[in-house]
Amino acid sequence: MFESLTDRLGSTLRNLRGKGKLTEENMAESLQEVRKALLAADVHFRVAREFIERVREACVGQEVLKSVSPGQMVVKVINDELAKLLGEGSTELVNEKPLRVLLLGLQGSGKTTFAAKLAKRLEKEGYKPALIACDVYRPAAIDQLEILAKDNGFLFYGERDQKDVVGISKRGAKWAREQGATAVIFDTAGRLQIDTELVEEVRKVRETVQPQESLLVADAALGQEAVNVAKTFNESVPLTGIVMTKLDGDTRGGAALSMKSITGVPIKFLGVGEKVTDLEACHPDRLAGRILGMGDVVSLVEKAQENIDEKEAERMAKKLETADFNFEDFLSQMQQVKKMGSLGGLMKMIPGMNNMQVGDREERKMKHTEALIQSMTPLERSNPVILNGSRRARIAQGAGLQVKDLNALIKQFQQMKKMMKMMKGGKGRKMMKKFQKGGMQLPEGGDLGGLGGMKF
Amino acid sequence: MASLFQRFKDGLKRTTPTFYKAFSKAGSLFGGRKIDASSLDELEEALYSADFGVETTEEILEAVREAYKKDKELRGLDAARIGASVLERVLEGSEGRIDQLTHKPEIIALVGVNGSGKTTTAAKLAKNFQDQGKQPLVAACDTFRAAANEQIRTWCDRLNVPLIASQHGADAAAVAFDALQAARGRGSDVLLLDTAGRLHNKENLMRELQKIRRVLGKLDESAPHHAWLVVDGSIGSNSIQQARVFHESFGLTGLIVTKLDGTSRGGAVTGIYRELKLPIFYVGLGEKAEDLQPFSAKDYARAVFGIEEEIR
Numbered sequence: 001m002f003e004s005l006t007d008r009l010g011s012t013l014r015n016l017r018g019k020g021k022l023t024e025e026n027m028a029e030s031l032q033e034v035r036k037a038l039l040a041a042d043v044h045f046r047v048a049r050e051f052i053e054r055v056r057e058a059c060v061g062q063e064v065l066k067s068v069s070p071g072q073m074v075v076k077v078i079n080d081e082l083a084k085l086l087g088e089g090s091t092e093l094v095n096e097k098p099l100r101v102l103l104l105g106l107q108g109s110g111k112t113t114f115a116a117k118l119a120k121r122l123e124k125e126g127y128k129p130a131l132i133a134c135d136v137y138r139p140a141a142i143d144q145l146e147i148l149a150k151d152n153g154f155l156f157y158g159e160r161d162q163k164d165v166v167g168i169s170k171r172g173a174k175w176a177r178e179q180g181a182t183a184v185i186f187d188t189a190g191r192l193q194i195d196t197e198l199v200e201e202v203r204k205v206r207e208t209v210q211p212q213e214s215l216l217v218a219d220a221a222l223g224q225e226a227v228n229v230a231k232t233f234n235e236s237v238p239l240t241g242i243v244m245t246k247l248d249g250d251t252r253g254g255a256a257l258s259m260k261s262i263t264g265v266p267i268k269f270l271g272v273g274e275k276v277t278d279l280e281a282c283h284p285d286r287l288a289g290r291i292l293g294m295g296d297v298v299s300l301v302e303k304a305q306e307n308i309d310e311k312e313a314e315r316m317a318k319k320l321e322t323a324d325f326n327f328e329d330f331l332s333q334m335q336q337v338k339k340m341g342s343l344g345g346l347m348k349m350i351p352g353m354n355n356m357q358v359g360d361r362e363e364r365k366m367k368h369t370e371a372l373i374q375s376m377t378p379l380e381r382s383n384p385v386i387l388n389g390s391r392r393a394r395i396a397q398g399a400g401l402q403v404k405d406l407n408a409l410i411k412q413f414q415q416m417k418k419m420m421k422m423m424k425g426g427k428g429r430k431m432m433k434k435f436q437k438g439g440m441q442l443p444e445g446g447d448l449g450g451l452g453g454m455k456f
Numbered sequence: 457m458a459s460l461f462q463r464f465k466d467g468l469k470r471t472t473p474t475f476y477k478a479f480s481k482a483g484s485l486f487g488g489r490k491i492d493a494s495s496l497d498e499l500e501e502a503l504y505s506a507d508f509g510v511e512t513t514e515e516i517l518e519a520v521r522e523a524y525k526k527d528k529e530l531r532g533l534d535a536a537r538i539g540a541s542v543l544e545r546v547l548e549g550s551e552g553r554i555d556q557l558t559h560k561p562e563i564i565a566l567v568g569v570n571g572s573g574k575t576t577t578a579a580k581l582a583k584n585f586q587d588q589g590k591q592p593l594v595a596a597c598d599t600f601r602a603a604a605n606e607q608i609r610t611w612c613d614r615l616n617v618p619l620i621a622s623q624h625g626a627d628a629a630a631v632a633f634d635a636l637q638a639a640r641g642r643g644s645d646v647l648l649l650d651t652a653g654r655l656h657n658k659e660n661l662m663r664e665l666q667k668i669r670r671v672l673g674k675l676d677e678s679a680p681h682h683a684w685l686v687v688d689g690s691i692g693s694n695s696i697q698q699a700r701v702f703h704e705s706f707g708l709t710g711l712i713v714t715k716l717d718g719t720s721r722g723g724a725v726t727g728i729y730r731e732l733k734l735p736i737f738y739v740g741l742g743e744k745a746e747d748l749q750p751f752s753a754k755d756y757a758r759a760v761f762g763i764e765e766e767i768r
Contacts, residue, residue: 036510042692045504107715108571108688139610144603151602192718219571223507223692225720246570249655251694274570361659 031056034078041254044227047085047261055081085257086284091241091266094212097182099127100173102209104202104237105217106229107190110245112141114217114271115187116148117279122183123154130181132172133158134165134205135189145187152276155179165189169205186211193232203237213240215268218255220244226255227262234263241268244282248272260284325417327381331373334366371399372406384410491530496520499535506760507692507723511730516542536761543760546726547753552710552735554682561593561639561647563672563679567665567706568686569698570653573714573740575604577686578650579611581738583745585646586617593644595635596621597628597668598652608650615745618642628652628664629671636675649680656701665706684710684737689722699728708732714740717747721760 031052038048058077093099101118103111112135119129131149133156135141142158149156157172169186176184186209191198206214216230216239233239242263244256247270256267270280373381375398380387387395387410396403489495499520503513516539523538524530554562564581566574575598582592594612596619598604605621612619620635632649639647651668654661672679685702687695702708711734713722728734736751 039504039510040693042507042694045501106690106718108573110571138607139614140603140606143606144601147602194719219688219691221569221691221694223690223695223720223724224505225507225690225692225718228719229690246655248657249569249694250657250697251692254692 027056027059038254038257041252042221042223042226042258043254044224044258044262047227047258050261051081051085051257054084082257083284085261086267091268091282091284093122093241093268096212097127098177099183099213100186100209100211101183101213101215102186102188102202102206102211102237103215103217103243104188104233105190106192106219107138109190109217109219110271111135111190111217112144112148112187113274114243114245114269114279115145115185116152116154116276117271118269119149119154119183119185120152120276121279122185127183128155128181129183129185130155130157130172130176130179132156132169132176132184132186134169134172134186136163136165136168137189141187141189148276155181165201166204166208169209173209184209193229193236199233199236206237214238215241215243216259216265217243217245218259220247220253220255220270221249221251222255224258226258230259230263230265234265239263239265241266243267243269243271245271248278325420327373327376327384327413328378330413331370331381334370368399368401368405369409372396372401372409375399384413489532490528491520491524491532491535495532495535496524499539503539503723506721508721509693509696509724509727512543512546512723512726515546533763536763540757540761540763543726543757544753547729547757549733550729550736550753551751552737553750554737557590557645559676559678559681561636561644562681563636563647563649563676564682564684565649565651565668565680565706566684566686566712567651567702567708568653569655569688570601572653572686572688572691574598574653574686575608575611575650577712577714577738577740577748578648579608579615579617580740580745580748582612582617582646582648583615584748586615590645591643592617592646592648593635593639593642594619594648594650595632597631597635597649599624599626599628599631600652604652618644629668632668633671633675636672636679640675656698662701662705669706682709683707684712685734686712686714687722687725687728689713689716689725689740690718690720691724693724693727695724696727696731699732699734703732703734708734710735710737712736712738712740712748713751716740717742723760 034055035048035052038051039045043051055077058081093101099122103115103118105111115131119131122129131145131154133142133145135145142160146156146158148154155176157175159168159171162168165188172186173184186205188202188205189198191202193199214237216233218226218229222229230239230242242256242259242265244253244267247253259265260267267282267284270282272278272280372395375395376387380391380395392403392406396406399406496517500513500517503516508516519538519542520530520535523534527534566578566581568574578594582594585592594608594617596605596608598608599622602624605624609619609621620631620638622631622634628651635647635649638644649668651665652661654665656662669680683706685699685708687698691698699708699711711725711728713725713736716722716739722739725736729736738748739751739756741747741749
C-alpha cells in the first residue's frame with residue numbers, strides 16, 4: 001500500500017502491458033490505480049486529481065493506437081503529463097556575480113546542511129562563497145554553520161550576541177562584499193509558514209539583502225502539508241526555487257510534484273546524502289522520468305562524466321573490447337564507479353533497476369571485493385591463472401575474509417570474462433536480445449562487484 | 457494544563473484561512489447541512505489532506521456512507537461524530553503512558569530521521585520529568601552532526617537539566633555507556649539518550665543504534681527500557697516506512713509526534729499505529745517544554761473533526 005510511487009506505477013503499467021488493447025474500461029481502472037499510487041506517494045489530493053484528469057483528456061483526444069502498444073502509449077502520456085506538471089525550462093541559479101541566495105523553510109528541513117552543499121557547488125563553479133548565519137533561535141545553529149564553513153574553507157559571518165536578524169544580514173552582506181565573496185548564502189531559522197511574525201522577519205531580510213535567489217528548502221518526505229508550506233511561503237516571500245532534501249531516503253518525492261504544481265516554482269536542487277558534495281541539480285523532466293521509473297540515464301551520464309577520467313574510461317573500453325581484462329582493471333573500474341557516489345543512488349538512475357534495492361550490503365560487498373584484489377600481488381592481479389591454493393589462502397587472510405569469498409570472486413570474474421568474449425563474438429547480439437527479454441538480471445548470487453563490468 | 461484538544465485548537469487558530477476551511481470543509485459539511493454526494497467528496501479530500509492515507513480514509517468514508525444509506529437526513533455534525541468515533545476506534549490502545557518508573561535509571565532512547573526534532577524533544581522530556589519531581593539526565597549521543605553537542609547543551613542549560621556529553625566524533629555507544637554509569641552514580645531516575653538523526657535505509661547507521669543497545673546491555677540487560685521514534689508530524693506516508701525499519705532493527709516501544717503546531721494533522725501516524733501498534737507517548741504542539749503533551753486519542757479524533765461542544 002505504501003510502496004513508492006514508482007513501484008506502484010510500475011506494477012500498474014506492467015498489468016496494462018499484458019492487456020493488449022487499451023479500452024475505456026481498463027484505462028479508467030488503471031488511471032484509478034495511478035491515482036491511488038500518487039496518493040500513496042503523498043502527492044496532494046487535488047494535484048493528483050487534476051493530474052488524472054489531464055491524463056484522461058490526453059488519452060481521449062488521441063486516435064486509437066497504431067504501432068505502439070497500449071502500455072507504451074499510457075506510459076508516454078503519463079510521462080508527458082508528469083513532466084508538464086513538474087514544469088519545463090531551466091532550473092539553474094541566476095548566473096550573476098555577486099550572487100545572493102536566501103534559504104528558508106520549516107524546522108528540520110535541512111537548510112544549514114544545504115547551505116554548505118550549495119557553497120561547495122558554487123565554489124566548484126568559480127564563485128567565492130560566504131555563509132551568513134541568520135538563525136538566532138535554534139540553539140547552536142550558528143555554531144553548526146560555522147563548523148561547516150570552517151571544515152570546507154568558506155567565509156563565514158555570524159553574530160552571537162545579536163538577535164536582530166535584519167541587522168545581521170545587512171552587516172553580513174557588507175562584510176562578505178569586503179572579503180571579496182561572490183556568492184553570499186543567508187541561512188535563516190526554520191519557521192512555520194503560518195508564523196506571521198517570523199515570516200515577516202524573513203520577508204524583511206529579503207528586502208534588505210535583495211537576493212536574486214530565494215530558495216525554499218523542504219523535506220522530500222513531506223506529506224499533504226507540502227502544498228500549504230509552498231503556497232504560503234511563496235505568497236509572503238516570492239520564491240525562485242525549491243530544494244528537496246533527504247532524497248537519499250526511500251521516499252519518492254510526491255511532495256515535489258505537489259509543491260511544483262501548486263506554486264509553479266521550479267525545483268532546483270536535490271539533497272541526496274550527508275556529505276557536503278551530496279547535491280544534485282534537478283531537471284523537472286528527468287525527475288518525472290525518475291518518478292515513473294524510466295530511469296534517469298541522462299543525469300547518470302552527466303554524473304559519470306564529471307567523475308570518470310576520460311582517458312581511463314577509453315582505456316577501459318578498449319580492454320573490454322579485446323576481453324583482455326584482469327583484476328587490476330576490475331579494481332580500477334570499481335574505484336571509478338565508487339567515485340560517482342553511492343551504488344544505491346546510481347542504480348536508481350538506471351531504467352529497470354530502480355526496483356532493485358541496493359543498500360549498504362552491496363556497498364560492503366564491493367568493499368570486500370576491493371580488499372581481496374588489493375591483497376593480491378601485481379603479478380596475481382594481471383595473471384589470475386596462477387592463483388593456487390596457498391596463494392588463495394594468503395590473499396583471503398590479507399583481506400580478512402574467507403577463501404570461499406575469494407573463490408566466489410574468481411568465479412564471478414571468470415564469468416564476466418566469458419561474457420565479454422561472447423559479446424565480442426557473433427553471439428553478442430543474440431545474448432543482448434535474451435538479456436532484454438528477461439529484463440536486467442544479475443548473475444546468480446550476483447554481487448554487485450560485477451557492476452564494474454557494466455558499461456554506462 | 458490545557459488539553460490536547462485545546463492546544464490543537466489554539467494551533468488551528470493560527471493557521472491560514474485556507475486550512476481552516478479544509479477542516480471545516482468538513483466544517484460546512486459538519487455543520488447543520490444535510491449530507492450529499494459532494495459533501496462526501498469534500499470529506500474525502502479533507503481526510504487525504506490530513507495524511508490519513510487510503511486505508512483510514514476509506515474506513516471513515518465507508519462508515520459515513522453506511523449511515524447515509526440508512527438515514528438520508530444525516531447532517532454534517534453526525535458525519536463528524538461518526539468519523540471521530542471511527543478514528544478513535546482505529547486508535548484504540550494508542551495512548552502511551554509511563555505511569556511509574558520501574559528501573560533506576562529508566563532509560564529512554566530517542567531515535568529518528570534527521571530533522572525530526574529529537575534533541576528538542578529530549579530536553580523537553582527531561583524538563584517534564586523534572587517537573588514531576590524526578591531526576592533526569594540527558595546523554596548527548598549525537599556525536600556526528602556539526603554542533604549537535606552545543607545544541608543540546610544550550611537546551612539543557614536553558615531548561616536547567618543535567619547533561620552528559622563527549623567530543624564530536626566520539627563513539628555514540630561509549631557516550632551512552634558513560635552516561636548510564638554517571639546516571640547510576642548520581643542516582644538519576646531517568647536517562648534520556650538523544651541519538652543522531654539517521655535515514656532508516658542506511659544500514660550502517662542503523663547498526664550504530666544496535667551497538668548502543670549492545671553496549672548498554674553490558675550494564676543493564678534490559679536497556680534501553682523505552683525506544684521511542686520521534687516522527688515529524690508533517691511527514692507523509694514515508695513516516696510509516698521509517699517506523700517499520702526502525703522497529704525492525706532497533707525494536708521500538710513507542711512514538712513521539714512532533715511539529716503538530718503547524719497545519720499538519722499528523723494523519724500518517726494513524727497508519728503507523730494501524731500497522732505496528734506502537735503507542736504514541738507524546739505530541740509536540742509548540743516550542744515550549746510544556747507544549748510536549750501526552751497523547752489522547754479521543755481529543756485527537758475530535759480535534760481532527762472539529763467537534764467542540766462535546767469536549768469537556
